[in-house]
Amino acid sequence: MKAFWRIVRYAYPYKGTVILSVIANLFATVFALASIGLVVPVLQIIFDNTKAPKEAPVFDGDLMAFAQDSLAYEIGIRMETTGQQEALLYVCFLVIGAFFLKNIFRYLALFLLAPMRNGITRDIRLDLHKKLLALPVGYFSEQRKGDIMSRMTADLKEIENGVLATIEMFFREPFIILSSLAILVWMSPQLTLFVFLLLPVVSFLITRIGKSLKRASTKAQESMGDILSLTEESVSGLKVIKAFTAEEQKTKLFDKAANNYFRLMNKVIRRNDLASPISEFMGSLVMAVIIWYGGSLVMEENAFTAEMFIAYVLLFYQIIPPSKALSQASYKIQRGNASSERVLELLDAENPIQDAPDAKPLPEFKEAIEFEEVCFSYQEKEVLSNINLRIEKGKTYALVGQSGGGKTTLTNLVPRFYDISSGKLSIDGLAIDQVKLKDLRSHLGIVTQETLLFNASVAYNIALGRPEASYEEIAAAAKIANAHEFIERLSQGYDTNIGDAGGKLSGGQKQRLSIARAVLKNPPILILDEATSALDTESEKLVQDALYRLMENRTSLVIAHRLSTIQHADEIIVINEGKIAERGSHQELLEKQGIYQKLVDMQSFA
Numbered sequence: 001m002k003a004f005w006r007i008v009r010y011a012y013p014y015k016g017t018v019i020l021s022v023i024a025n026l027f028a029t030v031f032a033l034a035s036i037g038l039v040v041p042v043l044q045i046i047f048d049n050t051k052a053p054k055e056a057p058v059f060d061g062d063l064m065a066f067a068q069d070s071l072a073y074e075i076g077i078r079m080e081t082t083g084q085q086e087a088l089l090y091v092c093f094l095v096i097g098a099f100f101l102k103n104i105f106r107y108l109a110l111f112l113l114a115p116m117r118n119g120i121t122r123d124i125r126l127d128l129h130k131k132l133l134a135l136p137v138g139y140f141s142e143q144r145k146g147d148i149m150s151r152m153t154a155d156l157k158e159i160e161n162g163v164l165a166t167i168e169m170f171f172r173e174p175f176i177i178l179s180s181l182a183i184l185v186w187m188s189p190q191l192t193l194f195v196f197l198l199l200p201v202v203s204f205l206i207t208r209i210g211k212s213l214k215r216a217s218t219k220a221q222e223s224m225g226d227i228l229s230l231t232e233e234s235v236s237g238l239k240v241i242k243a244f245t246a247e248e249q250k251t252k253l254f255d256k257a258a259n260n261y262f263r264l265m266n267k268v269i270r271r272n273d274l275a276s277p278i279s280e281f282m283g284s285l286v287m288a289v290i291i292w293y294g295g296s297l298v299m300e301e302n303a304f305t306a307e308m309f310i311a312y313v314l315l316f317y318q319i320i321p322p323s324k325a326l327s328q329a330s331y332k333i334q335r336g337n338a339s340s341e342r343v344l345e346l347l348d349a350e351n352p353i354q355d356a357p358d359a360k361p362l363p364e365f366k367e368a369i370e371f372e373e374v375c376f377s378y379q380e381k382e383v384l385s386n387i388n389l390r391i392e393k394g395k396t397y398a399l400v401g402q403s404g405g406g407k408t409t410l411t412n413l414v415p416r417f418y419d420i421s422s423g424k425l426s427i428d429g430l431a432i433d434q435v436k437l438k439d440l441r442s443h444l445g446i447v448t449q450e451t452l453l454f455n456a457s458v459a460y461n462i463a464l465g466r467p468e469a470s471y472e473e474i475a476a477a478a479k480i481a482n483a484h485e486f487i488e489r490l491s492q493g494y495d496t497n498i499g500d501a502g503g504k505l506s507g508g509q510k511q512r513l514s515i516a517r518a519v520l521k522n523p524p525i526l527i528l529d530e531a532t533s534a535l536d537t538e539s540e541k542l543v544q545d546a547l548y549r550l551m552e553n554r555t556s557l558v559i560a561h562r563l564s565t566i567q568h569a570d571e572i573i574v575i576n577e578g579k580i581a582e583r584g585s586h587q588e589l590l591e592k593q594g595i596y597q598k599l600v601d602m603q604s605f606a
Helices: 002-037 039-046 063-081 084-134 137-142 145-152 154-170 173-187 189-196 199-236 238-243 247-273 275-301 306-347 407-413 437-442 458-462 471-480 484-489 507-521 537-551 586-592 595-602
Strands: 368-378 381-392 396-400 422-427 444-448 525-529 555-559 571-576 579-584
Touching: 002 084, 002 173, 002 306, 063 084, 084 145, 084 154, 084 306, 145 154, 145 199, 145 306, 154 173, 154 306, 173 189, 173 306, 189 275, 199 247, 275 306, 368 407, 381 407, 381 555, 381 579, 396 407, 407 525, 407 555, 437 444, 444 507, 444 537, 458 471, 458 507, 471 484, 471 507, 471 537, 507 537, 525 537, 571 586, 571 595, 579 586, 579 595, 586 595
Parallel strands: 396 555, 396 571, 444 525, 525 555
Antiparallel strands: 368 381, 368 422, 571 579
16 A cells, blocks of 8 residues: 555645645535434424424533534424424425535535546656656666556556545545444444444454455556557557568467457456445445444334434435445555556666766766776677777777677766766766756767657758757758758648657658758767668668768778778777677778678678
8 A cells, every 4th residue: 555655745736726626525415414403303393203392492511412403493483483384385495405515515526636647647647757868777777668557547547536536536435425424323332332232243344355355456557558558569560561471470460469368357346346335235224234234223112213224224225325335445445556556666767877866967078988898788698898988079989890899888887867877987077976957967968779759840850859949940951961952842831740759751751851960969978879771872872972972081890791981080999799709990900800801791881
């Protein structure tokens, strides 16, 4: 239940509306009980058993007795002056008024709680999104995207429908139950005490079913994560699936996940539905006991009148619906608690890559980035070993080597997408983990092989790093990136929506937008990760021209797939199995007749 109470803490900012809702619920409860209490004078009038005080009652500290005597006195006067039927009509109007006011205040209580319920959901969703943006890149390589999506959608909806709906009940139902019990004890302590002996049995049954429901709900939410993961894979990999005629294979995997979710949800729903019949049966059992034992008291001991006994039964029946709602709420809490734990697990995920307490600002890049004996391991596997490299301002450094050698990992250490395992990585003499992250990344521009664009306008994508940029600045960056001409031909120019992941553009067009984004940011340090490897010859030439313009007067760290593009780099670094195997200029490396020479020969550049 710890997860449930942590979610409840989100209600604190809405304490004002909660207090007003509690007050409204108090009034609703008062008028609900009053409407039941008015049954006694109605029965007394019908049975001609009215016992009205001769004089107006005086309050002596017993509020219930005073209210009863005052009503009886008023009815007695009306019966003497206007007759029995008019007195009955008067009481009926009182009953209607009590029910009307009860429902008015009940709606007002729910009306006041609506901002709290929706506000808590919104606040959790905002915190989740903020957490997702703060978590390191490495976290998402270990998690399934579908499971994360499930936590932000299905689990959050379960919290809203379960836990938050239950909070509403806790601000309403207990008032009715406690006040009704207080009146029942006042009416007949002996009968009420007898009823209380049955309650532990009811509580035991509800608790047992609730615990099994939580276990089933947790498994069901995890299964939904599997379904969302498979859906995401099918959508993003549709071309590959069709090309390899793997539709049947993917269908079988999805059918298996869907059927598993189907079985688990059957368990959840059946156990959830068990709450209502069990609570209703237990309520009818208790009611039967009350009628038997209470009727015996009326007939044998004359403990209270028949009218009072009927009112007692009706008042006890008033307890059954809120008690039933609370018993169902306990099941909802168990379901919502399972989802709460999954959501809080994401919110509590450790984020090792953040500003140090004494992090220093980095207003500008002045000298160099330096790797000193840098090692990096991922899941106990060493990826980089004893890297020593100095990247001086204004120079171009190319990283080459076989795939999987560690080139991309090395570049990912510079913006602190990952933290080094050992050694020292510094910028202008400051350890990189002692520099403010925002300052560090503000000096970097990254263009990758996999172009990352967003489902928005061309202008939005180019101005991502500088949202305040003017149209003229955006267009100027596009011109440098050889993108202005094709943008102008789009249906709405710079305001054209490019679709999900830029799906409305070609590969070369997307890459040029990515370059324009880097141009507009105007960073002193560039990281280019095989930015032209996936392009055709014509697109590659346009993109390569744009890259040359982008790299002018900047410090560049280039991962090269096609070695012809980096022959004029100030230094070429050959990475092999996580180590620097060779380094030097293009000509120097050719003369060594080593790994670089073999790579060149493979691409027929010798």
